[in-house]
Amino acid sequence: MREGLRKLVSLGGTPRGIAGGFCLGLCLSLIPVPFAGMFVALALAAPLRCNLPATYLGTAVVNPFTGALFYASELWIGMALVGQAGPPWAELRVLDASGWWSLATNMLGPFLLGAAVLSAASLLVMFPLVHVLVTRWRGAGEPSAM
Helix, strand or coil: CHHHHHHHHCCCCCHHHHHHHHHHHHHHHCCCCCCHHHHHHHHHHCCCCCCHHHHHHHHCCCCCCCHHHHHHHHHHHHHHHHCCCCCCHHHHHCCCHHHHHHHHHHHHHHHHHHHHHHHHHHHHHHHHHHHHHHHHHCCCCCCCCC
């Protein structure tokens, strides 16, 4: 993790471009469709003047090892916000394919709400944090643009 952080703050470009790229990649990777957020983030990086390598590093936070934790957190946050409880394990064990489909469609709204909340919270925390880290790593001032 320390090495990844060092690579992030050492990238070329402005602190705004690096922080923006990292947050763009991270936030769009929280979309609960694997790889969709990554492709959208990488496509939007240049038009938004975000650092492309930082965008990719942001997308790498949500990966096959961490994805389940992020997606479960999104579902939990969304369900808590709408006041919905998850089904007990005894009910889940006996579900057939149509039961699973029904459960998934019932939880889609809270899941998307949780994704939006987690994405917004990530942006609010990570953009200033990465910006400050890059700026402090470099001392004062910004090098030339991307």
